[in-house]
Amino acid sequence: MPLKDTNPRAVGFVVEYNPFHNGHLYHLQQAKKETGAEVVIAVMSGSFLQRGEPAVVSKWSRTKMALANGVDLLLELPYAFAVQKAELFAKGAVSILSAAKADYLHFGSESGAIEDFHVLHSFMKEHEDKWNEQVQLRMKEGYSYPKATSLAFAHLEAKTQLSLDQPNNILGYHYVKAIADLSSSLIPYTTKRHAAGFHDESISDSSIASATSIRLTLNDNPLPYDSIKKVMPASALEELKQYEERYNLLHTWESYFPFLQQRVLSSSITELASIYECEEGLEYRILDTIAKASTYSEWMNMLKTKRYTWTRLQRLATHLLTNTTKEEMNQLHTSELPYIRPLGMTTAGQKHLRSLKKQISVPIISRFASTNDPMATSELKASRSYAAPLSAESKVDRLNEDYLSFPIRH
Amino acid sequence: MPLKDTNPRAVGFVVEYNPFHNGHLYHLQQAKKETGAEVVIAVMSGSFLQRGEPAVVSKWSRTKMALANGVDLLLELPYAFAVQKAELFAKGAVSILSAAKADYLHFGSESGAIEDFHVLHSFMKEHEDKWNEQVQLRMKEGYSYPKATSLAFAHLEAKTQLSLDQPNNILGYHYVKAIADLSSSLIPYTTKRHAAGFHDESISDSSIASATSIRLTLNDNPLPYDSIKKVMPASALEELKQYEERYNLLHTWESYFPFLQQRVLSSSITELASIYECEEGLEYRILDTIAKASTYSEWMNMLKTKRYTWTRLQRLATHLLTNTTKEEMNQLHTSELPYIRPLGMTTAGQKHLRSLKKQISVPIISRFASTNDPMATSELKASRSYAAPLSAESKVDRLNEDYLSFPIRH
The missing domain is CATH 3.40.50.620 (HUPs)
Structure with missing residues (x-):
C-alpha cells in the first residue's frame, strides 16, 4: 500500500x-x-x-x-x-x-463540467501542431496572444461546449x-x-x-x-x-509608478530589452512613453496596442519593477521545483x-x-x-x- | 596673428x-x-x-x-x-x-598663491613614480584614497607651502x-x-x-x-x-533614498558590481545594509568604513541611483570631449x-x-x-x- x-x-x-x-x-x-x-x-x-x-x-x-x-x-x-x-x-x-x-x-x-475539460484536452493534444501553426499565423497578423489562440481555436472547430473566451475556463x-x-x-x-x-x-x-x-x-x-x-x-x-x-x-499600481519610472528612465535600451517579456522592440516604446506620463494608467494607455493585452503589459511592467530578466526567468523554469x-x-x-x-x-x-x-x-x-x-x-x-x-x- | x-x-x-x-x-x-x-x-x-x-x-x-x-x-x-x-x-x-x-x-x-601650485606640480611630476608607489602601499594598508595620498605626500617631504589637506588646494x-x-x-x-x-x-x-x-x-x-x-x-x-x-x-539625499533602496534591492550582485566605483566587494556590503536602514543617513553610517570616505560612498550611491556602470563611464572617458x-x-x-x-x-x-x-x-x-x-x-x-x-x- x-x-x-x-x-x-x-x-x-x-x-x-x-x-x-x-x-x-x-x-x-x-x-x-x-x-x-x-x-x-x-x-x-x-x-x-x-x-x-x-x-x-x-x-x-x-x-x-x-x-x-x-x-x-x-x-x-x-x-x-x-x-x-x-x-x-x-x-x-x-x-x-x-x-x-x-x-x-x-x-x-x-463551465462547471469537468468532462468538458478532459474532452478539450484530448482534442487539443491531437491537434497540437495545427493549433500552434494557427496561433503563430494569427500573431504574425498582429493579433494579441489570447486573441490569436481564440481564433486558432475557432479555426480547429473543436466539438466542445467549453468556451475558451472565459478566463477560468482557460485556467x-x-x-x-x-x-x-x-x-x-x-x-x-x-x-x-x-x-x-x-x-x-x-x-x-x-x-x-x-x-x-x-x-x-x-x-x-x-x-x-x-x-x-x-x-x-x-x-x-x-x-x-x-x-x-x-x-x-x-x-495599487499607481503607488509604484514613480519607482517604475525612475528605474526605466535610468536603464539602457539593452537593459530594458533583457527584461522578461520585453519582446519585439517594446523597449523603445516603453522608454518613449514613460517620461510622458504622470500616472500609471496614463502610461498604460500610451503603451497599449492591439498587439498586446493589458494583462500582458502589466506583467511586463511588474518584471521591469522587479528587474526580472529573461536569463533569470529561464533559469528558474528549467530547474525542478x-x-x-x-x-x-x-x-x-x-x-x-x-x-x-x-x-x-x-x-x-x-x-x-x-x-x-x-x-x-x-x-x-x-x-x-x-x-x-x-x-x-x-x-x-x-x-x-x-x-x-x-x-x-x- | x-x-x-x-x-x-x-x-x-x-x-x-x-x-x-x-x-x-x-x-x-x-x-x-x-x-x-x-x-x-x-x-x-x-x-x-x-x-x-x-x-x-x-x-x-x-x-x-x-x-x-x-x-x-x-x-x-x-x-x-x-x-x-x-x-x-x-x-x-x-x-x-x-x-x-x-x-x-x-x-x-x-593657499591663494599660484606659484605654490606650480612648484608643487613640478615637484610631483618629478616624483610621480615614487608617489604612486606610496599611495598604493598606503591603500593596501587599508587607508582611504585621500588619506593615502596625504600620507604619500608627507613621505615625499616636498618643499612646499601648499597644504594638500584642504579641498580647494587639491582641486x-x-x-x-x-x-x-x-x-x-x-x-x-x-x-x-x-x-x-x-x-x-x-x-x-x-x-x-x-x-x-x-x-x-x-x-x-x-x-x-x-x-x-x-x-x-x-x-x-x-x-x-x-x-x-x-x-x-x-x-537632499533623503528624498532619493526610497528610489535607491528599491533599485538596489531589485538588483543582482553582478549588476551591483558592474556599477562605477563599486569595488572590492562593496556590492555585498551595500546589499547587506540597505534593507536595514529607514533613512539615507542611517544607511550611510552603516556603510561607512575607514577604507572609504563619506564622499566616495556618496558618489557610489549616486551612480547606483543613476545606474551608471563601469563600462558606460569608461567609454565616456576614453573619447574626446x-x-x-x-x-x-x-x-x-x-x-x-x-x-x-x-x-x-x-x-x-x-x-x-x-x-x-x-x-x-x-x-x-x-x-x-x-x-x-x-x-x-x-x-x-x-x-x-x-x-x-x-x-x-x-
Missing part, C-alpha cells in the same frame, strides 16, 4: 485571495463537501498577481484571511510562476499541489493539461462559479461579489468597508481594514506538512533566511519591490518580513 | 553654485578686476555634485542665479566629470574651459596639472578664499558664508530665508525661494559663443533633443533620476526639461 493512502484526504486550490471574499469561502466549503476532504491546501500568489498587479495587501495578511476561513495549509506560488500567462501559472500551481500530495485540484470555472484547461504533462496523480474537479463574474466591476445585492469589484469599491468609494462588508467574511474584512490603518495604504514554502497553517495543516516531510524529497522551506535558492532570491526581489511605496517608519520591517518570517500558525 | 586674440578677454570658473552666494559673487568680481576680463565663463556641475549629492535646486535654477550675478556664459560640466574625484573633475572642467577659449582659470584656494593642484596634461593655454590664477571655510557649518555675522552652511540652514532652520538673506544676492535668494514654493522641495553645452548666457555670453562657433571643432549643443551622444544620454539619466522625488503634477515637465530646454537667455 503506497504511503499516500495513509494521509487524510486533501483538496487543493489555486488562489490569489485579493482579497478573500464570500465567493472563495463558498467554493472552499462546496469543494470539501464534494470531495470529502479533511485538509484544504491552497497555493497562493505572493506579492504580485497573475494579471501583473500588486496584491491589495501583503501575502501575510492574505494568508491570515485564508487560515481564518478554512484553508489548512497555505503554500506560496513563487513569483516565477505567479506573474505568468495561464500555462506557466498552472504548471507551477500543479507542481506544488502535487508535491504537497493534494488528492484533488478543485477549481471554479464558467482550468491548463490545470488539466499540466496534470497530464507532469503525470500528476491530482484529480481535477470543477464547479460552476457562483453568481459574480470574474471581472464584474460592481457589487450587486447578493452576498457574493468578485474580487475585482471589491478592489474597485476600495479605491473609489468614500466608505468602502460599509459597501463590502456583506461580501467578505468578517475576519477577512477586519484584516483588510487593519492593514490599511497600519500602513495607510492599499497597494526547488522547494515548497508554507506561508501559514492550521493544526491540521501542520500535521499534513509534518507527514509530508517524511514522504517527499522536495525541501520544505519555512524561512527564506535559511536558503540561497535562486527562486527565493527572485521572490525576495518581488517582495522588497512590493514594499517600495510604504512610508519610512514601516519600511525596514516590511523589507525584511519575507526574509525573516516563519509561517503563520492559526 | 592667431584668431584667439580677437576675442574679448575671458575668465573661466569651475563652480557648483549650490546655491549661489555672496562668496561666489565676491570671487567673480575680484577675478574680473584682477584679470581685466570682459566675459565670465563658468563650468557648472548639473544635477549631482562632486561630493555625490543632488544639487539643492535644479541646474536651470542655479543657471538663473549665475546669470543674474555676473556669469556671461554658463556651460555644463557633464555628469561623467562632475561626480568624480578631483583629478577627473578637473580634467573635465579644464577641457571645457579650454574648448570655450577662456583665457584664465580662476579658482579660490586656501587647484589638479587644475594646474590638467592644464599641463592637456597642453591647454589656460592661465591658472588663484585668490585666497574669503572668510568662510569650504565646509563651515554655521553662518557667522559676516555677509559671506559657505554653501554648506547655507544648505544646513535651509534644512534645519524654521525660518531659513531670514537667516540666509544676508549671505546671498537677493536675486539668487528669490530663485531658491521660488523653487521651493513651486516644487515643495529642496533636494564630445560637445560643449551652454545652459545659459547673457548678451555678452551669446556673442562669445557665436564667435566660438567659427573657431572650434567641438560641437556646441544647445538642446539634447538634437543629439544621441552617449554623454548626453548619461546626462539625461542623471537629470531624470534627479526629478524622481518630485510630485506627480510637476513630474512630466521636469523629466523632459533637460531634453527639451534651450539655454536660458538673460
